[in-house]
Amino acid sequence: MTSGRDALQRKMTAYARTGWQGVLNAVFPPVCLLCSAETEQAGLVCAACFERLVRVEKPFCVRCATPQPSVAYLNAQGECVRCEKAPPPWAAARAAFLYEGTARSLVLQLKYADRVEHAGFLANHLKRAGQDILQPNCLVVPVPSHWRRRLWRRYNQAALLAQNVARKAGLVCVPDMLYRAHATTRLSGFSRGARYQEMAQAIALRPHYKNTLRAQHVVLVDDLLTSGATASVCTHALLEGGAASVSVLVVALVPMQKEIDLDSPISETA
Numbered sequence: 001m002t003s004g005r006d007a008l009q010r011k012m013t014a015y016a017r018t019g020w021q022g023v024l025n026a027v028f029p030p031v032c033l034l035c036s037a038e039t040e041q042a043g044l045v046c047a048a049c050f051e052r053l054v055r056v057e058k059p060f061c062v063r064c065a066t067p068q069p070s071v072a073y074l075n076a077q078g079e080c081v082r083c084e085k086a087p088p089p090w091a092a093a094r095a096a097f098l099y100e101g102t103a104r105s106l107v108l109q110l111k112y113a114d115r116v117e118h119a120g121f122l123a124n125h126l127k128r129a130g131q132d133i134l135q136p137n138c139l140v141v142p143v144p145s146h147w148r149r150r151l152w153r154r155y156n157q158a159a160l161l162a163q164n165v166a167r168k169a170g171l172v173c174v175p176d177m178l179y180r181a182h183a184t185t186r187l188s189g190f191s192r193g194a195r196y197q198e199m200a201q202a203i204a205l206r207p208h209y210k211n212t213l214r215a216q217h218v219v220l221v222d223d224l225l226t227s228g229a230t231a232s233v234c235t236h237a238l239l240e241g242g243a244a245s246v247s248v249l250v251v252a253l254v255p256m257q258k259e260i261d262l263d264s265p266i267s268e269t270a
C-alpha cells in the first residue's frame with residue numbers, strides 16, 4: 001500500500017517537473033513519425049528509422065549536392081565534372097539526404113498522405129544541410145505548386161518546408177513569391193529539354209515582389225532535386241526579377257540514374 005502511494009507520489013512529482021507535456025507523454029507516449037516505436041519526444045523518428053536516413057556527407061559537389069567518392073572528383077571550386085562542364089544557373093545546392101529509405105518515406109507521406117507534421121522534422125535537417133547557404137538576411141522561397149494541385153493536395157509541401165526552415169533559422173520566408181501560371185503536364189518520361197520548355201512557361205515571379213527581391217540572396221526550397229529542371233526555371237525567374245543570387249536547398253537528392261515519376265507515386269519504380 002505504502003509502496004503504491006510512493007510510486008504514485010513519484011509519478012506526480014515527475015509530472016509536476018515536466019508539466020503538462022510530461023502528463024501527455026505518460027498518457028500518449030510519443031511515437032516515431034513513420035512506425036509505432038516509442039520515441040523520447042514527439043516529432044522524431046525512432047533509432048531504427050533514423051538509421052535508414054542516408055545523409056549527403058562531404059565530399060559532395062557544392063553546385064549540385066551530388067556526393068563524390070573522394071575530393072579528387074571535385075575541382076578547386078568544389079564542383080563535380082558535370083557542373084564544371086554545364087554549370088547550373090544557381091550558385092550552390094545542398095541536400096539533407098539521398099532519396100531512399102526513411103527520407104523517401106517521409107517525403108512521400110508529406111507529399112501525398114497529408115502528414116504535414118513531417119515538415120518540422122525535415123526542416124531541422126534542411127537547416128543543418130543548408131547552414132552555410134542560409135545566410136543572415138537571405139530570403140527563403142519555395143518552389144511553387146499550381147493552385148489546382150493545391151486544391152487536390154490542399155497544401156504545397158515545398159512551402160511548408162520553406163516556412164519551417166525559415167522560422168528555425170530566423171529568416172524571412174516569402175511563400176508566394178513564385179507562382180505557376182498554368183499547371184504543367186506530368187513530366188515523367190520527357191527529355192530534359194522538353195521538361196525545361198514545359199516548366200519555363202509555367203513558373204513566374206509575382207510582379208509586386210520585385211522590390212522585395214532586388215539584390216537579395218535567395219534560398220530556393222523544395223522537397224526533391226531530380227533533373228534540376230524545376231529549380232533552373234525558378235532560379236532564372238528569380239535572377240531575371242533582380243535577385244543577387246539563388247541557392248537551392250532540398251530535403252533529398254534523387255540520383256540522375258534513378259529518376260522517377262515524382263508526380264505519381266503509384267508508378268514509382270525507385
Ligand SMILES: [Zn+2]
Pocket residue numbers: 032033034035036037045046047048049050
Ligand atoms: Zn520508426
Ligand SMILES: [Zn+2]
Pocket residue numbers: 061062063064065066079080081082083084
Ligand atoms: Zn555537381
